[in-house]
Amino acid sequence: MVTLQDVRDAAARLDGIAHRTPVIHSRTLDELAGAQVFLKAENFQRAGAFKFRGAYHAASRLTADQLSRGIVAFSSGNHAQAVALAARELGSSAIIVMPTDSPAAKIEAVRGYGADIVTYDRYTEDRHAIAGDLAATRGLALIPPYDHPDVIAGQGTATLELLDEIGEIDTLVAPIGGGGLIAGSATVAKALHPGVRVIGVEPEAGDDTRRSLAAGEPVRIPVARTIADGLTVPVPGDITFPLNQRLVDEVILVSDDDLRDAMRFALDRLKIVLEPSGAAGLAALLTRRLPTDSARIGAILSGGNVGATRLAELIG
Amino acid sequence: MVTLQDVRDAAARLDGIAHRTPVIHSRTLDELAGAQVFLKAENFQRAGAFKFRGAYHAASRLTADQLSRGIVAFSSGNHAQAVALAARELGSSAIIVMPTDSPAAKIEAVRGYGADIVTYDRYTEDRHAIAGDLAATRGLALIPPYDHPDVIAGQGTATLELLDEIGEIDTLVAPIGGGGLIAGSATVAKALHPGVRVIGVEPEAGDDTRRSLAAGEPVRIPVARTIADGLTVPVPGDITFPLNQRLVDEVILVSDDDLRDAMRFALDRLKIVLEPSGAAGLAALLTRRLPTDSARIGAILSGGNVGATRLAELIG
Numbered sequence: 153m154v155t156l157q158d159v160r161d162a163a164a165r166l167d168g169i170a171h172r173t174p175v176i177h178s179r180t181l182d183e184l185a186g187a188q189v190f191l192k193a194e195n196f197q198r199a200g201a202f203k204f205r206g207a208y209h210a211a212s213r214l215t216a217d218q219l220s221r222g223i224v225a226f227s228s229g230n231h232a233q234a235v236a237l238a239a240r241e242l243g244s245s246a247i248i249v250m251p252t253d254s255p256a257a258k259i260e261a262v263r264g265y266g267a268d269i270v271t272y273d274r275y276t277e278d279r280h281a282i283a284g285d286l287a288a289t290r291g292l293a294l295i296p297p298y299d300h301p302d303v304i305a306g307q308g309t310a311t312l313e314l315l316d317e318i319g320e321i322d323t324l325v326a327p328i329g330g331g332g333l334i335a336g337s338a339t340v341a342k343a344l345h346p347g348v349r350v351i352g353v354e355p356e357a358g359d360d361t362r363r364s365l366a367a368g369e370p371v372r373i374p375v376a377r378t379i380a381d382g383l384t385v386p387v388p389g390d391i392t393f394p395l396n397q398r399l400v401d402e403v404i405l406v407s408d409d410d411l412r413d414a415m416r417f418a419l420d421r422l423k424i425v426l427e428p429s430g431a432a433g434l435a436a437l438l439t440r441r442l443p444t445d446s447a448r449i450g451a452i453l454s455g456g457n458v459g460a461t462r463l464a465e466l467i468g
Numbered sequence: 469m470v471t472l473q474d475v476r477d478a479a480a481r482l483d484g485i486a487h488r489t490p491v492i493h494s495r496t497l498d499e500l501a502g503a504q505v506f507l508k509a510e511n512f513q514r515a516g517a518f519k520f521r522g523a524y525h526a527a528s529r530l531t532a533d534q535l536s537r538g539i540v541a542f543s544s545g546n547h548a549q550a551v552a553l554a555a556r557e558l559g560s561s562a563i564i565v566m567p568t569d570s571p572a573a574k575i576e577a578v579r580g581y582g583a584d585i586v587t588y589d590r591y592t593e594d595r596h597a598i599a600g601d602l603a604a605t606r607g608l609a610l611i612p613p614y615d616h617p618d619v620i621a622g623q624g625t626a627t628l629e630l631l632d633e634i635g636e637i638d639t640l641v642a643p644i645g646g647g648g649l650i651a652g653s654a655t656v657a658k659a660l661h662p663g664v665r666v667i668g669v670e671p672e673a674g675d676d677t678r679r680s681l682a683a684g685e686p687v688r689i690p691v692a693r694t695i696a697d698g699l700t701v702p703v704p705g706d707i708t709f710p711l712n713q714r715l716v717d718e719v720i721l722v723s724d725d726d727l728r729d730a731m732r733f734a735l736d737r738l739k740i741v742l743e744p745s746g747a748a749g750l751a752a753l754l755t756r757r758l759p760t761d762s763a764r765i766g767a768i769l770s771g772g773n774v775g776a777t778r779l780a781e782l783i784g
């Protein structure tokens with residue numbers, strides 16, 4: 153449904169527009185993780201997270217007519233900024249449907265990219281319905297946060313760059329929210345190195361993909377109350393789930409305390425800012441939850457949009 | 469006393485040992501600063517600050533006999549870590565004389581590099597005397613934090629890399645503590661581009677170099693109480709001051725609040741951690757204190773050793 157060639161095509165469209173983010177290596181982390189670790193730092197991506205890759209790629213495939221009418225998206229935050237920036241880059245406009253309790257830094261950033269915002273209560277309202285309604289009544293193109301082949305292919309480009317830079321790995325680690333990042337990542341990794349193990353990371357309170365994989369079908373959980381606001385999707389996607397059933401080998405859970413410790417490690421030792429969701433892979437590494445025979449690990453640090461005030465609350 | 473060739477020689481010694489740190493560019497910063505800005509991110513340097521350049525360079529020029537006896541250094545923090553790591557890299561040992569109120573993260577890091585620590589009260593005791601005594605009685609080689617040509621030449625390599633990467637600039641900005649970083653930086657910048665303006669930044673409470681330049685001779689001030697613990701040297705160095713009299717065009721002052729705002733900007737927008745001293749150049753840019761005709765500015769972000777707990781206190 154999404155192939156390595158789709159990801160290569162996405163990479164060509166993103167060339168010169170998305171940042172080729174740095175790969176970070178830390179001797180201290182290698183010692184703590186008991187393996188060689190390569191961190192793909194998508195917190196340095198445009199709009200602060202990997203989401204720009206998928207959003208821009210999907211938007212770039214809209215027709216001129218669609219772009220002139222505009223884009224609509226729903227998102228707990230990073231996809232919102234990504235779509236807002238992508239729309240601006242392509243000379244289009246965007247309306248973003250965001251939860252009322254989104255971090256202030258994320259709402260401000262979306263406005264900063266020139267998008268309009270419609271808010272909803274994520275404990276009682278259905279964002280799909282709100283966005284679908286806007287799309288239908290105003291003729292807007294909906295770019296979903298994960299459940300779309302163009303979005304998934306775009307997200308895969310981070311891993312394409314990572315493997316291009318560091319060569320073969322035995323284990324790839326990525327957080328799972330809606331599952332678009334890991335689906336794209338796994339598509340690339342397993343096509344290039346069939347023996348690679350793909351490990352997803354979810355917050356303990358938001359383990360819908362782990363449960364769904366165990367059950368063999370999508371399992372819906374209550375909206376998770378976790379600091380990892382980017383990973384609180386209650387049920388795997390219709391498109392991402394079958395891909396991840398085939399491509400993801402294991403899902404590891406981390407606690408909010410694990411995420412805080414990983415954020416502190418990133419600040420103290422790597423000198424970088426990660427949002428809680430973005431620290432999920434690092435948390436799995438630092439708590440040594442990965443298979444013990446992993447020797448060469450790639451991990452996607454998915455984003456850094458947390459804001460200084462919220463950061464201080466989380467780590468203080 | 470220190471020439472471009474000295475800095476080039478230092479760069480050759482540091483090649484493959486010090487990190488060639490990234491140069492960061494931010495459209496948002498350009499807009500706020502009203503100029504094109506290139507940030508040399510020495511917070512990503514080994515041991516977390518530019519200090520490793522000078523410390524390693526100086527240590528690498530010691531004789532085998534000196535290295536076998538060991539190194540002694542005094543420092544408010546970053547030079548301590550730098551000398552500890554340099555000694556370890558060269559198979560030597562180090563004793564570091566540190567203030568009792570050094571940030572915990574810095575003391576821990578020095579111990580982590582295997583050095584021994586001797587503490588002193590920086591409001592009542594003389595660290596020069598303590599270190600000199602250790603050097604005399606134990607036959608140790610003293611590597612001072614700034615007042616040494618080899619140290620100054622090593623610090624200049626950051627600017628050599630910066631200009632090699634971005635080409636000509638009209639203004640170079642660097643913080644001033646003891647003056648070693650700016651002396652080395654200015655040596656390189658003015659040798660390569662004679663018209664460049666070199667601007668130093670000091671905390672309002674620690675403006676010894678500004679006063680000294682105005683007076684035409686070194687002026688001693690009380691030990692500054694500022695969050696910029698790396699910039700609290702009370703009097704310019706015997707070697708750095710005459711160099712900076714010749715090479716530094718202007719010194720700008722920033723408040724502790726300016727430094728906090730700059731640290732927040734770095735976290736929010738650049739996704740990087742700066743310690744207060746390391747944010748001095750950014751604070752000068754964000755407050756628009758630089759000459760208004762600056763169009764292409766290089767700025768050294770000198771370090772990122774603040775620690776997550778202290779960071780949360782400072783920005784919360």
